[in-house]
Amino acid sequence: MANLNEALFLLVVGMLTVFVILLLVVAVGNFIIGVTNRFLPTPRIPKKNDTEGDKGIHPKKMAAIVAAVDVVTKGKGRIINIGKTKSTK
Known part of the structure; x- marks a missing residue:
């Protein structure tokens, strides 16, 4: 009977320890998310020009x-993608 009581006590203590640690993980995670959202600006998505739609x-x-690529490559060039490149400034 003493072994059973000791086993149940260890079971309860272990489960409570895991529960408390998980609560701490959630609390710290929510704190970090709150601090990040408050002090770091959100990235802004640039609006497209009205002419581009x-x-x-x-x-x-x-x-x-297309005409410039055709002239420069003498008709052998092909456009795969057109987009803005990131600035190195």
């Missing part, structure tokens, strides 16, 4: 780019 690049700009 939802289609991406303006058709006249696309035609100029």
Whole structure:
């Protein structure tokens, strides 16, 4: 009977320890999230120009780019993707 009481006591102490540690993990995680959201700015998504709309690049700009690539590569070039590059400043 003494072994059973000791086993149950260890079981309860172990489960309470795990529960307390998990509560601490959740509390610290929520604290870090709150501090991060308060002091670090959220990234802003730049708005698209009205001339570009939802289609991406303006058709006249696309035609100029295609013509320039065609002239420079003598008809052998191909445009795969058009986009802005990140500035190194």
